[in-house]
Amino acid sequence: MIQQSIIENPVIDARHVRKTFKDITAVKDLSIQIKKGEFVALLGPNGAGKTTLVEMIEGIQKPDSGDILLFGKTWRGNEQHLRQRIGLSLQETHFIDKISVWETLDLFASFFGIKKDRCEEILSLIRLEEKRKSYTANLSGGQRQRLAIGVALLNHPELLLLDEPTTGLDPSARRDLWDILMKLKETGTTLILTTHYMEEAEYLCDRIVMMNKGEILTQGTLEELLSASGGGEQIEIQTHQPADLTELAGNPVFMTYHTLENKLVHTFSVTDTPAAVQLLLSKIAETENSIRSLKCTRRTLDDLFIEMTGQHLSEEA
Amino acid sequence: MSASFWKLVLVQFREFYREPAILFWSVVFPVAIAATLGAAFSEKAEIHQTIGFVGNLPASGRFSELVKSGTIDDHGQIEFKVGSAASGQMILHLKQITEDSAIVFLKRGIIPLYLSRTSDSTVSFHFDKANASAQLAYFMVRSETGQLNGEEKGSTIQPLTLPGTRYIDFLIPGLLVFGMMNSFLWGIGFSLIEFRMKKLLRRMLATPMKRYEFILSLMVARLLLAFIEAGILLTFAYFFFGISPQGSWIGVILLFLTGAFAFTGISLLVAARVEKTNIGIGFINAISMPMMVLSGIFFSYHNFPETVVSIIQFLPLTLLADATRAIFIEGAGFGETLLPVGILITIGLITFSAGLKLFKWH
Structure with missing residues (x-):
């Protein structure tokens, strides 16, 4: 495995994290550090523990043991603060069927106390201006996923966590989403995404973390990973x-x-x-x-x- | 039909029987309801019906003879059989009361009709001809008295059409609270389950959204909608049937608000753990259906066996329906609503806190 050097002031610092569901160990004593501005892909097959790890980082699930620090803070006691600083999209996002794209953005913006101007910005970033009045139920898979990313970006998150953002999308819809994410690189946003598409990890991310059965198999840049093993x-x-x-x-x-x-x-x-x-x-x-x-x-x-x-x-x- | 057609049919069957919860709600539950209600109401083959009598009983005549053929029941009332084995028999219990209480009992649906003496040997029948059970009781009595001595002379019908004694007067207050119950159970209970199933609940909690604001927003939205729905029903009832509350308006509003609170609590409890909407539908029906049947919304629950009635009276929908009906047709005042209001608040507090405690946010 390629060892990562110790990162100072990491955005994410997870140490010896473990999570078990009934008889399955989803994440086994896993440690990972991610620095500011880094784009990291968690790559692995279904059931590798990617979602569980990401949801523990997101504060949606609690680890059985181990510590997770975001910006040097734990979830306990800092929930409101951390929620303001991160953005995320879940594996499958359904919105309220008969609520329009604009209304959905407006609703989520209100949770963060964000003004309507930002919704306009997001609408043009995710290129759904023409769909602003469409019900979310009538969006295509790619459009719905772009809306999910839009909602995740509303609060200018410093850390963005996307769980399989392009699963089930056709190649052109996937490419559209990648374009949106590439624009974020310039803003210094830190990104973690889970995927089982290697092209996605290769195209978007600086560091690829390969996971299997709750553990990190290996990690590094694409070149590092390929050259280290021949x-x-x-x-x-x-x-x-x-x-x-x-x-x-x-x-x-x-x-x-x-x-x-x-x-x-x-x-x-x-x-x-x-x-x-x-x-x-x-x-x-x-x-x-x-x-x-x-x-x-x-x-x-x-x-x-x-x-x-x-x-x-x-x-x- | 192609093989794939039958495979598709099989898929549907498998989906059905592989989901234990669906199996329960669609097979076990209806059978259980049928068995329970069947056991509760089938012990006696005859139908029991209480009717009123105002003033002294006539000393002679067919009706007098009919009454004399009867016996005394557990409540000291005269009970007598009418009808024949072939047409079905009805056991009538004669409640001797004053005219004022006869009107109240009519309004509450305890009796469908009452009789009064017109001479030594004749009686007159007082009832709303649109009320089917009143008609039935009338014809059963008439068939009995007619058989004795040809067409009975001197017997008259006094139609009752005063507001408060018609079936519609009975129905409107019940429909008002029944609509409110459904609005809350489906609007809050079902919505919460759907939010959870679509992972929207999870997504919204991953923002700084406040949990209490979320629950409160559902409650307030539902309350506003329920007020609008009730307003439409009341406007219709007023212009078409001249129905409006005879008693305290404040009492009606207070009952409505506390009922809303109780049903929010119940909805929260129902939705606390359920992950799938198709299971949620079963749960909500399991709560609303028995109350729809038992709580006296469409017909009086006083004909149910007494043991059942003593339970029915404390169902939240019964409390609401009875108290609202009392204000609408008996002119009950604010003070009379306090007891049901107190019980409803208690039900609300218990279910609300249990619901919040058990609630699965993720």
Whole structure:
């Protein structure tokens, strides 16, 4: 795992946090620090404990043990103060069906004691000006999610926590939402988002925290994560006959090697793709075997996740 | 039909029986209600009905003979059977009272009609011809007295159409409080459950919103709406039937406010833990349906067995309906509303604090 250096005055400082539901440990002795202005993605499959962690940070759930400090303060006794400084969106947000977009913003603004001008700003930021009079029930999934982000941003939060903001959205709606969030980078807002889309984590975030079964598997920037576990590229070959290529794995060009049980599909992460391909071809040529297919790809977080857990990010934990 | 059609049907069935709560409300609950009410009211095959008699009983004549055929019941009233085994029998209990109390009993629905003596051998019937149970009692008595000696002479009908004795006079105050109850149970109870189910409650609590303001806003909004609804009903009742409170207006408003408080408490308690609206519907119906039937909104509860009546009288809707009706048709004053108001406030305080204590915000 890549160790994070100690951060001074972190926006979020969670130490040895633990949470159990009946017979499932959702979060196991987890510690994380996040500094001001950082965009952090919690990436992991369903059931990894992302939502539980985020909701504990949000003060919606209480940890069984451990401490969570926001801006150096605990939730106990500081609830009103912290609520003013953070913004959030829950995993699924439904608003009141027969209440319009504008009325929804206006209602939530009133909870923070915010003037109507801010609602106008938000409306244009989330590009729902034309939908201001539409009932929330009549919005599309993407529009509803933009409204949820708009509500989260009403109080100029210093810390924004979004739980799966783009799950279930089509690629263009997802892209729209990313644009809104990228604009926040300039304002110094700190962002935590949970997702099981690696592209989202890659595109938006400075730091990616991979979670599985209530624990942090590894964390760092995309480059750090990929290079620490073997280069940024990988080769996948399929052979007609089963082949034993373990010998090749000793060569420094090959960082990691995986093969399926049938020994027909072989995956290598490599440092130098052309050199690796040549080595592979000559190795296969020595035998009577031949190649069915050969694929060179850039390694992804999903590949990394499979290597570490044997599962895809999109699978249930 | 394709296989997928039947699979879809099966899905519906599975959804139904895999949700224990739905199973309870839709299968067990109606059976339990039927069993309870059935057991409570089916012990006697005959229908019992109390009727009034003003003045002395006639000494001779068919009615006199009918009365003489009767026996004395537990309350010292004369009871006698009318009708036949084939047409169904009715046991009438004769309450001997003054004319003033006969009017009050009529208004309260304790008796549907009363008789008075017109001569030594004849009686006259006083009732509202629009009241079906009064009609029934009248024809049952007439069938009995007619059988004895052909058409009875000298017997007359005195129609009662004075405000306060008509069925509509009985109905309006009941509808007024019944509407209010439903408005609160659904408007507050159901809304809260829906807010919780949609995670809106959770979302709003993640803002600096004050919890008491949220509960209060539901209560105030509902109260305003209930006043408007009641206003519309009362305006209609006034212009079409000439109905208005004969007694204390302040009493009516006080009852309405305390009733609103009691039903807010009940709604809060109902919604305290329920997570799904379809289960919430069951809970709310379980509270409103029995009161709709038992609390004397559409028909008097005085024909229920006495043990049941003694419980019914303390249901919040009964307290409200009886006290409001007393102001509307008997002209009851402010002082007479204080006891029901006190009980309603107590019910409100208990349910409100229990509801808040149990309430699941997240």
